[in-house]
Amino acid sequence: MTTHALPEAWRRGLYETIARRRDMRAFLPDPIPHETLARMLSAANQAGSVGFSQPWNFLVVENLDTRRQIRAHVEQERMRAAAAFSEERRAKYLAFKLEGILDAPINLCITCDQERFGPAVIGKNTIPETAVYSTCCAVQNLWLAARAEGVGVGWVSILEPHVLRTILRIPDRILPVAYLCVGFVESFPEQPTFEAAGWLPRIPLKNLVFHDQWGDPPNSKLRCALEADQGNCARMSGPKTDDTSGIVT
Structure with missing residues (x-):
């Protein structure tokens, strides 16, 4: 039997990176070298996509005033989301640090253009959402590349896409898929935060x-x-x- 498996050291590195990926909330202010960020974006850009449509764009957000606007919206959404939990769970939820928008040196908004290359894209006619799924593959690629580089990534999901569109001047046809905080960290925890805190079981x-x-x-x-x-x-x-x-x- 022939095999096309990668060398064992490469495979081990891949599985280690996957296992050690974490959703980070606390960041160091140290800048990310442009070469490092370029490698991470290149990894994201190599993700698989439906019909090779490559529907993503990467919006690097560094302006502090812009990030303050986004954080203010996230804080509003955080308080609104708290109402969905019981009183005991609400207190625990509000104690979590859920974003590092102002702490991280870079924020990154990854978007999806569901109209890229027009209506006739191989594989997308039956399930149009595959463009969004493809963009999520790019997010995961970037996340794993960041972990390999020793860079933390935190996905901020408590925000409204239309608010991001307004603040970042994103066209209406473009869907913001992921808003990420990106930066070096003091350390990566052994367990995901919510698992370690007993919020939900694995x-x-x-x-x-x-x-x-x-x-x-x-x-x-x-x-x-x-x-x-x-x-x-x-x-x-x-x-x-x-x-x-x-x-x-």
Whole structure:
């Protein structure tokens, strides 16, 4: 059997990066070198897209007054969202730091042009939303590239797209998909913030995988493999890599 698998060290690096990605809220003020940002944007630009439509744009936001306007809107939405929780949960929700808009040296708005290349795009006629899904792939690529570079990313989702359009002068036909805070961080936590805080539990992977029909459990061999791995995509056979030095031991 032939294989096109990448070298094991490359695969381990990929899985480690995925496992160590975090949604960050606290940032250092240190500027991001333009070369580093360019590599991250290049990774985002290499995402798969429906019909090779590449529907994304990347709006780098550095102006402090602009960011203050966006943060003021986010704070309004944060308070409005708090009303959806019970009193006990509301207090815990309000204690979370949910954005670093003014702390991070760069904010990044990633948008989707659902009309790019016109109405006839291969693969999009039946499911037009695939343009948005493609843009989310670009977001994930950038996020993983940032983690590999030691740069933190935080996705701010408590805002209204029409407000972003107004503040950033985005045309009406363009959909803001992700508003990201981007910057170096003091450290990356071992667990996602909401998992560590007990806000929501991590769902075991074996409970999320079905076989042939919705709701039918995976076959015994796959289920055994899922239970053995317990969702840790970074675990691989073979020599291990030292967490800090990257040296294979």
